[in-house]
Amino acid sequence: MRILIVEDEPRLLRSLAKALREEGYAVDTAETGDDGLYKALNCDYDAILLDVMLPRLDGWEILAQLRRSKPTPVLMLTARDATPDRVRGLDAGADDYLVKPFDLTELLARLRALIRRAVGQPRPDLTLRDVVIDTRARTVTRSGQPVPLTAREYAILEYLALHRGAVVTRSALYEHLFDETDDTLSNLVDVHIVAIRKKLGAELIGTRRGQGYCIEP
Amino acid sequence: MKPPTFLKSIRARLVLWLAFLLVCVLTGFGITAFQLHRINRFEQIDEELEFRVATLGRELRGRMGPGRLRPPPPADWPLDAAPVRPRDRPSSPRADTPGERHPPRAFTPRGMPEGRDISLSPATLNLFDEVTTNGFYYVIWSFGGAPLKTSTNAPAQLQGPAPAEAETQVQARTRDGCREAFQLNSIGECILAGRPIAADLTALRHYAWWLAAAGSAVLALGLGSLWMLTTRAIRPVEDISAAARRIADGDLSERIRIGETDSELGRLAAVLNSTFARLEAAFSQQKQFTADASHELRTPISVIIAEAQTTLARDRSAAEYRDTVETCLDAAQQMRRLTQSLLELARFDAGQEPLDPTRFHLSERLRACIDLIRPLAAPRGITFETDLGSIETRGDPDRLCQVFTNLLTNAVHYNRDHGQVRVLARTDRNSTAISVSDSGQGIAPEDIPHLFKRFYRGDRARTNPAGRSGLGLAIAKAIVDAHGGTLDVDSTPGSGSTFTVRLPH
Numbered sequence: 001m002r003i004l005i006v007e008d009e010p011r012l013l014r015s016l017a018k019a020l021r022e023e024g025y026a027v028d029t030a031e032t033g034d035d036g037l038y039k040a041l042n043c044d045y046d047a048i049l050l051d052v053m054l055p056r057l058d059g060w061e062i063l064a065q066l067r068r069s070k071p072t073p074v075l076m077l078t079a080r081d082a083t084p085d086r087v088r089g090l091d092a093g094a095d096d097y098l099v100k101p102f103d104l105t106e107l108l109a110r111l112r113a114l115i116r117r118a119v120g121q122p123r124p125d126l127t128l129r130d131v132v133i134d135t136r137a138r139t140v141t142r143s144g145q146p147v148p149l150t151a152r153e154y155a156i157l158e159y160l161a162l163h164r165g166a167v168v169t170r171s172a173l174y175e176h177l178f179d180e181t182d183d184t185l186s187n188l189v190d191v192h193i194v195a196i197r198k199k200l201g202a203e204l205i206g207t208r209r210g211q212g213y214c215i216e217p
Numbered sequence: 218m219k220p221p222t223f224l225k226s227i228r229a230r231l232v233l234w235l236a237f238l239l240v241c242v243l244t245g246f247g248i249t250a251f252q253l254h255r256i257n258r259f260e261q262i263d264e265e266l267e268f269r270v271a272t273l274g275r276e277l278r279g280r281m282g283p284g285r286l287r288p289p290p291p292a293d294w295p296l297d298a299a300p301v302r303p304r305d306r307p308s309s310p311r312a313d314t315p316g317e318r319h320p321p322r323a324f325t326p327r328g329m330p331e332g333r334d335i336s337l338s339p340a341t342l343n344l345f346d347e348v349t350t351n352g353f354y355y356v357i358w359s360f361g362g363a364p365l366k367t368s369t370n371a372p373a374q375l376q377g378p379a380p381a382e383a384e385t386q387v388q389a390r391t392r393d394g395c396r397e398a399f400q401l402n403s404i405g406e407c408i409l410a411g412r413p414i415a416a417d418l419t420a421l422r423h424y425a426w427w428l429a430a431a432g433s434a435v436l437a438l439g440l441g442s443l444w445m446l447t448t449r450a451i452r453p454v455e456d457i458s459a460a461a462r463r464i465a466d467g468d469l470s471e472r473i474r475i476g477e478t479d480s481e482l483g484r485l486a487a488v489l490n491s492t493f494a495r496l497e498a499a500f501s502q503q504k505q506f507t508a509d510a511s512h513e514l515r516t517p518i519s520v521i522i523a524e525a526q527t528t529l530a531r532d533r534s535a536a537e538y539r540d541t542v543e544t545c546l547d548a549a550q551q552m553r554r555l556t557q558s559l560l561e562l563a564r565f566d567a568g569q570e571p572l573d574p575t576r577f578h579l580s581e582r583l584r585a586c587i588d589l590i591r592p593l594a595a596p597r598g599i600t601f602e603t604d605l606g607s608i609e610t611r612g613d614p615d616r617l618c619q620v621f622t623n624l625l626t627n628a629v630h631y632n633r634d635h636g637q638v639r640v641l642a643r644t645d646r647n648s649t650a651i652s653v654s655d656s657g658q659g660i661a662p663e664d665i666p667h668l669f670k671r672f673y674r675g676d677r678a679r680t681n682p683a684g685r686s687g688l689g690l691a692i693a694k695a696i697v698d699a700h701g702g703t704l705d706v707d708s709t710p711g712s713g714s715t716f717t718v719r720l721p722h
Contacts, residue, residue: 009516009519009520011520011524011544011547011548012516012519012520012523015520015523015524015527015544016523018527019523019526019527019530022527022530022531079511079512079515079516080512100515100516100518100519101515101518101519101521101522102519102522103522103526104522104523104526104527105526
């Protein structure tokens with residue numbers, strides 16, 4: 001999952017980016033509103049964390065412009081906690097609204113919920129035949145036995161599972177699992193797929209030649 | 218004993234007082250009117266009766282017998298037996314000896330006929346005509362007490378006045394629903410004329426009732442009017458107190474509606490309204506300030522929480538822990554500076570921050586402040602130009618240094634690389650002026666009015682990469698104001714800004 005964080009307080013931006021990357025997300029950052037809007041319009045993020053009080057272009061404006069063309073889930077972060085502000089945010093198109101200072105664990109949980117809702121998979125546990133993916137704990141069990149996966153492997157598996165039934169192209173996987181700080185080689189994805197198949201069975205992830213990968217529903 | 222609540226109302230007291238006054242006045246008035254009327258009435262009746270009695274007396278005297286002269290009075294009649302009327306009457310033909318009263322009858326005139334035949338003239342009889350008059354009747358007794366002549370309408374049981382009562386002047390008595398006047402004539406006969414006064418008494422009674430009714434009506438009218446008038450006058454007071462209560466209970470935006478602004482109550486309402494306006498402004502300023510302050514504090518708190526939670530999520534290297542701790546410390550210092558500034562501002566607001574004015578060397582202090590700031594400017598190649606002269610002035614040196622440091626820091630911070638900061642100090646007859654100019658980006662015209670407000674930063678963002686709060690200019694202004702001076706700004710977007718502090722001598 002690839003997340004964009006738009007926040008003008010650099011220390012907070014750094015903290016959040018670090019926390020999310022450690023959670024297995026690919027994270028892009030923007031310190032100004034212009035930068036944030038540009039990135040949001042040019043990439044399909046799985047979620048955006050948007051601060052309201054930004055220099056030059058504030059969060060409301062960014063949201064309005066984003067919503068004209070993209071349904072990206074947006075979680076607004078702000079120190080403005082009055083009810084009218086919350087209502088305004090939600091009505092303007094935000095999917096969730098979190099007040100600073102917030103608890104990091106709450107932020108992560110809301111983010112997960114946001115992404116689940118966006119892909120239409122409301123349950124936190126994903127079951128693929130004998131494989132169970134716990135998206136909270138980021139663990140995978142097969143027939144009850146825990147299966148260790150690397151962060152990248154888990155990320156790919158989770159993404160394919162959340163989009164089960166759809167064919168996910170390789171480039172989509174790149175976009176959603178690697179952020180701007182990543183230096184990546186294209187066949188890394190294939191390597192990870194092979195590793196997953198070895199650990200969880202070859203039938204789990206199907207290949208559509210010329211198109212991409214797919215987990216059958 | 219405490220007076221009942223009813224009496225505490227101004228209205229009730231006014232009405233009670235007026236009721237008391239009205240009752241006294243009306244009662245006195247009524248009684249006087251009644252008495253006057255009654256006396257008048259009786260005087261009238263008595264006058265008529267006396268007239269009749271006199272007429273009768275005159276006639277009797279004239280009819281002592283044809284050609285008969287008045288018999289000489291008996292020898293032992295008191296010589297001063299001329300009847301004296303009790304009251305002076307201008308129309309009386311006789312010259313009375315005033316003041317003398319005839320002693321009670323103690324003589325026995327001799328030679329008087331016991332009974333004689335008296336016939337009265339028609340004119341006299343007219344006076345007693347039953348039809349045209351009010352029932353006048355007459356009785357004439359002889360000396361011996363035997364009725365000589367009685368009018369036809371005389372009451373049946375008519376008693377002559379007792380011997381001791383009757384005198385030769387006219388007297389009146391009320392007897393048995395009749396008013397009678399009687400007199401002894403010169404030969405000892407008693408002439409009495411009377412009239413039933415039942416009708417008059419009834420009329421008087423009716424008059425009395427009528428007076429009472431009128432008085433009550435006036436009382437009721439007066440009290441009613443006063444009640445209405447006071448209600449109308451008091452209503453604005455009640456409106457005001459009700460509105461004030463609502464406002465005090467919470468809705469500070471409400472105002473008292475004023476009908477006529479020039480009356481006493483109108484002026485009161487105007488004063489109250491302006492007080493409420495000031496209260497509302499003060500409260501909203503406070504709310505705004507609290508909101509801003511808490512907002513400013515939330516960002517560093519978010520940083521600390523995010524950093525700490527992330528770092529604690531798994532095992533980290535010593536370097537990472539050090540990094541996190543440093544970030545947390547930074548944020549905490551930022552909060553400390555913020556709360557210090559807030560407290561200072563709050564103390565200035567409350568007037569609790571006393572200045573310590575002394576004479577000090579302004580130019581020296583300015584040079585010292587600039588030297589403090591130079592290290593900040595050096596990395597960006599910003600240079601200082603100064604023209605400070607040698608000025609002494611009066612003020613609180615430490616606080617003014619705070620102001621200058623703030624202005625200089627801003628001048629460096631908002632400057633462009635390799636720009637200049639120009640500091641000038643001038644003094645004249647009235648004041649000393651210190652100006653700090655920078656060659657930076659300038660300030661947009663729409664920001665200028667808000668510049669000295671708390672937490673205001675030009676681009677309306679609420680964070681500050683350099684860890685500074687938005688309170689510097691607000692505090693500077695507070696200090697300059699406390700010195701009785703002014704702090705102004707002049708700016709051209711794109712070329713720079715100039716801040717000028719003017720201090721009075």
